[in-house]
Amino acid sequence: MNMENPKTYSRRSFLKSSALTSGGLMLSFTWLSGFRPADKMAELNLPEQWNQVTGYIQITSDNMIKIFCPNPEFGQNVMTSLPMIVAEELDIDWKNVVVEMSTHDNVKFGSQFTGGSNSVRMYWKPLREAGAAARQMLCQAAADTWGVPLAEVTTKAGILSHSSGKSAKYGEMASKAATIAVPKGMKLKDPKDFAVVRNSKKNVEGEKIVTGKPLFGLDYRVDGMLIAMIQHPPAFGLKLKSFDASQTLKMPGIKDVFTLKLYEDGFQQGGFDTRTFNDLLVIVGNTTWEVMNARKKLKVEWEQAGDVKDTLTGRGGKREVIIPGRLESSSNQLEMMQERAKQPSTVLRKDGDPETAFKNASQIIERTYNAPFLAHNCLEPINFFAHVTDEEALLAGPLQAPGWTEPTLSKLLNLPADKIEIQMTRMGGGFGRRAYGQYLYEAALISKKAKAPIKLMYTREDDMTYGIYRPMYTATYRAALDANKKLIGFHVIGGGIPENPVHANRFPAGAIDNYLAEGWEIPSNITIGAFRAPRSNFNAAAEQSFLDEVAEAMGKDPIALRLELLNRAKDNPVGKNNDYDAKRYIGVLELLREKSGWGKPENSGRKRGVAAYFCHASYAGHVVDMVMRDGQPYVEQVFSAVDCGVVVNPDAAINMVQGAVVDGIGNSLYGALTHKDGAPEQTNFHNYRIIRHNEAPKKIEVHFVENDIDPTGLGEPPFPPVFGAVANALYKTTGKRYYNQPFAVDMTKS
Amino acid sequence: MAKYNLKVNGKNHLIDVDPSTPMLWVLRDHLNLQGTKYGCGVAMCGACTVHLNGSAVRSCQLPVSAVGKQAITTIEGLSANATHPVQKAWIEHDVAQCGYCQAGQIMSATSLLKDNPHPSDEDIDGYMSGNICRCGTYLRIKEAIKTAAKASKTQPQKK
Ligand code: FES
Ligand code: FES
Numbered sequence: 001m002n003m004e005n006p007k008t009y010s011r012r013s014f015l016k017s018s019a020l021t022s023g024g025l026m027l028s029f030t031w032l033s034g035f036r037p038a039d040k041m042a043e044l045n046l047p048e049q050w051n052q053v054t055g056y057i058q059i060t061s062d063n064m065i066k067i068f069c070p071n072p073e074f075g076q077n078v079m080t081s082l083p084m085i086v087a088e089e090l091d092i093d094w095k096n097v098v099v100e101m102s103t104h105d106n107v108k109f110g111s112q113f114t115g116g117s118n119s120v121r122m123y124w125k126p127l128r129e130a131g132a133a134a135r136q137m138l139c140q141a142a143a144d145t146w147g148v149p150l151a152e153v154t155t156k157a158g159i160l161s162h163s164s165g166k167s168a169k170y171g172e173m174a175s176k177a178a179t180i181a182v183p184k185g186m187k188l189k190d191p192k193d194f195a196v197v198r199n200s201k202k203n204v205e206g207e208k209i210v211t212g213k214p215l216f217g218l219d220y221r222v223d224g225m226l227i228a229m230i231q232h233p234p235a236f237g238l239k240l241k242s243f244d245a246s247q248t249l250k251m252p253g254i255k256d257v258f259t260l261k262l263y264e265d266g267f268q269q270g271g272f273d274t275r276t277f278n279d280l281l282v283i284v285g286n287t288t289w290e291v292m293n294a295r296k297k298l299k300v301e302w303e304q305a306g307d308v309k310d311t312l313t314g315r316g317g318k319r320e321v322i323i324p325g326r327l328e329s330s331s332n333q334l335e336m337m338q339e340r341a342k343q344p345s346t347v348l349r350k351d352g353d354p355e356t357a358f359k360n361a362s363q364i365i366e367r368t369y370n371a372p373f374l375a376h377n378c379l380e381p382i383n384f385f386a387h388v389t390d391e392e393a394l395l396a397g398p399l400q401a402p403g404w405t406e407p408t409l410s411k412l413l414n415l416p417a418d419k420i421e422i423q424m425t426r427m428g429g430g431f432g433r434r435a436y437g438q439y440l441y442e443a444a445l446i447s448k449k450a451k452a453p454i455k456l457m458y459t460r461e462d463d464m465t466y467g468i469y470r471p472m473y474t475a476t477y478r479a480a481l482d483a484n485k486k487l488i489g490f491h492v493i494g495g496g497i498p499e500n501p502v503h504a505n506r507f508p509a510g511a512i513d514n515y516l517a518e519g520w521e522i523p524s525n526i527t528i529g530a531f532r533a534p535r536s537n538f539n540a541a542a543e544q545s546f547l548d549e550v551a552e553a554m555g556k557d558p559i560a561l562r563l564e565l566l567n568r569a570k571d572n573p574v575g576k577n578n579d580y581d582a583k584r585y586i587g588v589l590e591l592l593r594e595k596s597g598w599g600k601p602e603n604s605g606r607k608r609g610v611a612a613y614f615c616h617a618s619y620a621g622h623v624v625d626m627v628m629r630d631g632q633p634y635v636e637q638v639f640s641a642v643d644c645g646v647v648v649n650p651d652a653a654i655n656m657v658q659g660a661v662v663d664g665i666g667n668s669l670y671g672a673l674t675h676k677d678g679a680p681e682q683t684n685f686h687n688y689r690i691i692r693h694n695e696a697p698k699k700i701e702v703h704f705v706e707n708d709i710d711p712t713g714l715g716e717p718p719f720p721p722v723f724g725a726v727a728n729a730l731y732k733t734t735g736k737r738y739y740n741q742p743f744a745v746d747m748t749k750s
Numbered sequence: 751m752a753k754y755n756l757k758v759n760g761k762n763h764l765i766d767v768d769p770s771t772p773m774l775w776v777l778r779d780h781l782n783l784q785g786t787k788y789g790c791g792v793a794m795c796g797a798c799t800v801h802l803n804g805s806a807v808r809s810c811q812l813p814v815s816a817v818g819k820q821a822i823t824t825i826e827g828l829s830a831n832a833t834h835p836v837q838k839a840w841i842e843h844d845v846a847q848c849g850y851c852q853a854g855q856i857m858s859a860t861s862l863l864k865d866n867p868h869p870s871d872e873d874i875d876g877y878m879s880g881n882i883c884r885c886g887t888y889l890r891i892k893e894a895i896k897t898a899a900k901a902s903k904t905q906p907q908k909k
Contacts, residue, residue, distance in 0.1 A: 075848030075885050202844050209849035210837040210856060212785020212825030219784035227779075252751065252768065288788075289768070289775040379789050379797060379850045379884040428787075428850025429884050460790045651844055655890065659847055662886025685794035685882065694875035696888035 015133050019178035023061035024171065026178070027134045057086055057134055063158065063171030065090070066098045072400060073101065073205075074430035075659075076715045077652040078119045080204045082127060084648055085120070088196040089131030089189060092158040092170065099204045101424055120648055121617060121713045132186040134177070141176035142168055191646065191708040200651035205426065215426040217397030220385045221455065226255060227291045228446045228454045231281040231298055232466045235678030236525045237327040239305040240279045247297040248283060253290030255452075257283045257298070260445050262438070263412075271314030272404045274436045274468050276527045278308075284450050288457060308525070323525050327678035333497055334370065336522055337474045345493055345518035348504035351574045352514035354480075357489030361480035365553055369477070369542035371741040372672040374470035374531055375680075375688060380428020381463040386443035387453035392419040393444060398427035398434055405437030412441055413448065432530030436468045464688060465680040469673060470531035471499045473538040477546040480514070485554045487565075489514040492543070498524040501535040506614060507585065508547070510578035511565035526675070532663065533716035536615035537723065541668065541741065544611035544724025549737065558610055558728070559593050580614040587705045588612055588619040588641045595703045596623035596639035606636055609729025613721040617712035618644040619705075622661065622721050626729035632744065633730055635665050637699040642718055645709035654702045657718045661700050664722025666691025669744040689742075754814055758783070759827030769815035774798045776814050777824060785825035785853050789882065796881030797850065799857040800824050806861035808880075825853035828860065836860045839898040847885035855881050859895050868899050 016028045058066040067083040083099045135155060142160040143150040145168075153162055161167035208215055233239055245257035260280045269275065281300065285291040306325040311318065358364060384397035393413055399405065402422045410417045427434055443456035458466065473496040480489030490512045494502040500519030509515055531537065551561040563586060568574075570582035589612050592598070598610065605627055612621030623639040638661050647653045670689035674681045682688035723741070730747075731737050740746040756763045758781060765780050774791075777783040777800070789797030791810045798809040801823040828834045832841060836859050846852050855878070862869060862877040869877065874892050883891065 075846075077847070200844075202841065203846060205849070206841045206844060206846060207832045209846045209852050210825075210840045211829070211832050212783075212853045214784040216784075216787075216850060218788065221782070221784075287775065287779040289771045289779070292791075293768075293770075377884060379787075379795065379848070379882065381788070427848060429848045431884075460792070460795075655844065655847060655887065658889055659886035662888060663884075666886070684792050685790050686792060690882050690884065691886070692880075692882060693878040693888045693891070696886065698871070698889075700889060 015130060015182045017137065017178055017180070017182050019175060020058060020060065024174040024178070025059045025134065025137065027057045027130055027137075027182075057090070057130060059134065059138070059170050059174040059177075061171045061174055063096060063169045064098055065092050065096050065158070065170070066100060068100050072398075072402070072424040072427060074398070074400065074427035074434070076119065076656060077203060077649060080201055080652060081120055081648045082123050083204070084196050084201055085124060085127040086131040088194060089128045090135050091155045094196060094201060096158055101426075118713060120711045124711050128188050129186060132188055133182055136183045136186055137177040137180045138170050138173050140180050140183075141173040145173065145176065197646065197648050198650060201649055203652065216380050216428050217385065217425040218380055218383050218428070218457070220396045220425055222385075222387070222453050225385070225453045225455055226284050226286060226450065227288050228282055228284045228443070228450070228456045229291050229295055229459070230442060230456070230462065230466075231283065231295055231300060232277050232462065233302050234465075235302075235327055236675070237305055237325050237678040238302040239277065240281055241301040241303040243281055243301070244299040245283075247299070248294045251290065251294035251297060253286035254294045255284045255286070256450060257281070258449060260449060262441060262445070266311055268311050268313045268318065270404065270408055272401060272436050273408050274438045274527050274529060275310065276438065276466055276468070280442060282446050282449075284446070284452075284454060292459065305525070321523065324523055325525065328497075328524065328526065328675050329677055330372070330674040330681075333472055333675070337472070337495060337497065340495060340520055340522050341474065341476065341493065343520070345495070345520040348502055348517040348519050349509060349575070349577075350516050351509070351512070354489050354491055354514040354516040357514035358478065358480045358491070360482070361489065362483045363481040363485075363553065364478060365481070365550055366476065366478045367546055367549060367737075367739060369475050369545065369739050371473045371538045371541065372674060373472050373526065373528075374667060374671045375464050375467050375673045375682070376429070376431045376433035376531060377464065377688065377690060378427070378429030378431060378433055381460055382433070382439045382458040383456060384440045384443040385453070385455045386440070386447035388413060388444050388448040392421075394421050394423070395440055395444060396423035396425060397440065397443070398425055398430070399437060399440060400427070400430050400432075400434040401437065404435070405440050408437065409441060409444055413444055431532045432534065433468060436529050438468070460685070461683045464673070464683055467673075468527050468529035470534070470537070471496045471501075471528040473501045475501060475539070475542045477542060479546070479550045479553075481553060487512060487550065487554065491516045493518040494539075495520040495522065497522045497526065499528060499535070501538045503535060503539055503579070505577050505579045506539070507569065507580055507582075508543075508565055510573045510575055510580075510582070511569040513574055515574065525678075533615050533719045536613065536716070536720040537667075540611065540613040540615075540720030541723030541727055544613065544721060545727035545737070545739075548609070548728045548731065557599065559589055559598055562612065563589055580619075584619045584643045584705070585612065585614055588621045588643050591703055591705055592621045592623060592639060592641035595641060595701065598623060607729055607732035609725045609727065609732060611721040611724030611728060613717070613724065615717050615720055618642065618714060618717035620657075620718040620721055622718075622725040624722070624725040624729045626726075626733045628733060633669065633733060633747070634695065635697050635726065635729070638697050638701070640700060640702045640718060641705065642702065642714070643705035643707070644714045644717065645707065645711045647704050648711060650704070653704070653714055656714055657702045658700045660718035661722050662691055662696050664719050665697070665726055666695070668723040668726045668741055670742050672742050672745065752815070754817070756814070756817060756822065757819065758822045759824060760821075765814075767814055769813060771814050773800065773809040773812040773814055773817060773822065777809065783824050783826050787850060787853055789851070789854070794882075795851070795854070796858055797854040799854040799881065801857060801861060804861070804864060806858050825857060828856065834860070835901045836863065836894070836898045839894040839901065842897060843890045843894040845887050845890040845894050847887055851881060851883045851885075855883065855891055859891070859898070863895065863899060863902065867902050869895065
């Protein structure tokens, strides 16, 4: 492959062509051209070079079209949907497309982040332009070869032709096309002419998955590879005091036991460099079972870590924070939150005069909602392969954000970035957990010290008790109604350990004249991070359940009240800084009302709850139909409506929404990680309840709002409103409101 | 350590491991058959499901010393190229999201269909509830099992 130095690519020319040494065309493209200035991701101050080349299309002379998928795959199906976008504009037969996962290279490929419901959204425009440019270059090559005007060359499914009868496969013209300058200002297809996009394509790795091919990080192995495990402190707030490995070292297959520091003192942590425990006790051996067994023979003494100082960089600038050393238990976590809620909070948004509105109210509705820590529990436990020498490092495994871990890795290993290669395997789930590269650093440091290729493995117990959790949240909502039952004031105050959940500029902000949003936080040593639709997954539960109660107090239908408020926000919004597009929100609710037959009498014995929410850049709503079955709430069927713009791969999109619904039902009813003296009380699937086959709905009917809006993302938006819809259906089913997640546990308490 | 002659996917393998080693790790670490997955190690997720003499077992709970001459089939042994009716049904319904649980789901489903060629929804729920799918593909798994059942030659039994 004859590649120019990608560093020379300028920021503006986002497309670059070159020849393949074996004959054919290679076109490289960037993705940051897909960013709009308002996009949150753009605030992350990505290094300059990340704006450069990020993906490749190759058209070989034997007519194979190879598309490199730059983003890691964790089940959101980007390995299929991203290439579909290229294929659309390139005008090729999907049969001839081969998709390959790129390796990680900050310089060549950019950040390659999977998460934030961003992949399709961010690549949509660059991939279309790349496809269109390649097509036009092929047309130009044909026009030059045949001596005919460019405008007369047409394409169909990978064949170039001219009215004179001349025709050629793309492959035949690919080498010549590589010598042609990349065109500018190509015309993209009108959405009504889409032939690949909007037509379901099967998962390109479907066959490999059902035949058990080694696709995942845990499957990655090389000759001579050792297995490493970390014995982490049993509780947050503890650290290693001393250990005796004499018994362990006598066990068969065990190579070494040693300690390591994750970060040196004063290390400046980037935004995604979490630190759960800094002193790592590591055991290395030949095989998984040997290491698992021998680890049990370690004699370890732990001691209280006390307060720890962290130096954080990244968003928010350089600052030092004190991580408190206390050992938390769930009961005092709740008390701490109740205490903290009484103290002054940070005002996040204020419209009108909420104080007066509440003073003049003839009725005030006030409710408090709580939700626990959640463990991601990706079915593939955390793991990573590392082979680090003094000269270079090779890492391979499941990772959502290779671009964010590489700079840290470079510092920790004292190696330049171009000596570090990160290969991205398919991920057995991500849900935000694998955006935090701590385990990759651990693997790298272990390999360096062990002087061997190693696979760091977390057991399920490690994965669950040594996590980066969804924070514990609380929020109190208040609504003021006047004598005519008109909503005249709205107040939300939210807090969490250690993060405040409130999205101050989301609905119903913008729809109510007098509005106040406040937040507070309690620092903690329990490590937290993104969990499928961070913060939204709690807010949607609380706010959407609260709106239901407000609607009831106002004597209104829940959908009618939401539409009324949204119409206000659309026609005459309060404030300027409203995150959402009320029109799209209304569209989703109207579609949902129609498709679910909302308001029509049903005799099935099922009770319905509804909720809709906006997050990231898309809109989703669900109607959940619930029954009591053997004394337990059971969601029997669900209707979903989603506006995520153009749906690239409809069947896969439906799968993703169905999965989000199942995930949401499971987490709202059963999900919880609790603590006792700093120790997580759930350690494996026997006491951390995950939704199972018999608890999943019999039917989940998914409908998309049809429009030509550029895709706005799908992995997360359908997830949060499930929680609210479940809460509301539960009220209708049992006659009682439940305010504490997980609801199935709350129900046993009253 | 002890020597075992195992029959896996129709081939014999001689290995020397500790007798307590679960088949899961024998398959993955010693025989380089990575299709069988580790999810929990305590019989709670089903990711490690294989067939022992044709019936589904959790390989994380099956010590190598208990296998003897019994035949083990893993996902790699179901068919060479995804031609087993259950695998075909899985592709038809495009079941997988991340895909990590699916080998275990497929091994459970094939075992279910062997015992009960035309399972009802309740039969499927009952049999498959030991297999977690964190991505929530349960509906498609059920549809795929029904499709595979239809493709099978056996006639539904009159109940
Ligand atoms: S790994 Fe065996 S059941 Fe989970
Ligand atoms: S497809 Fe991801 S766990 Fe089942």
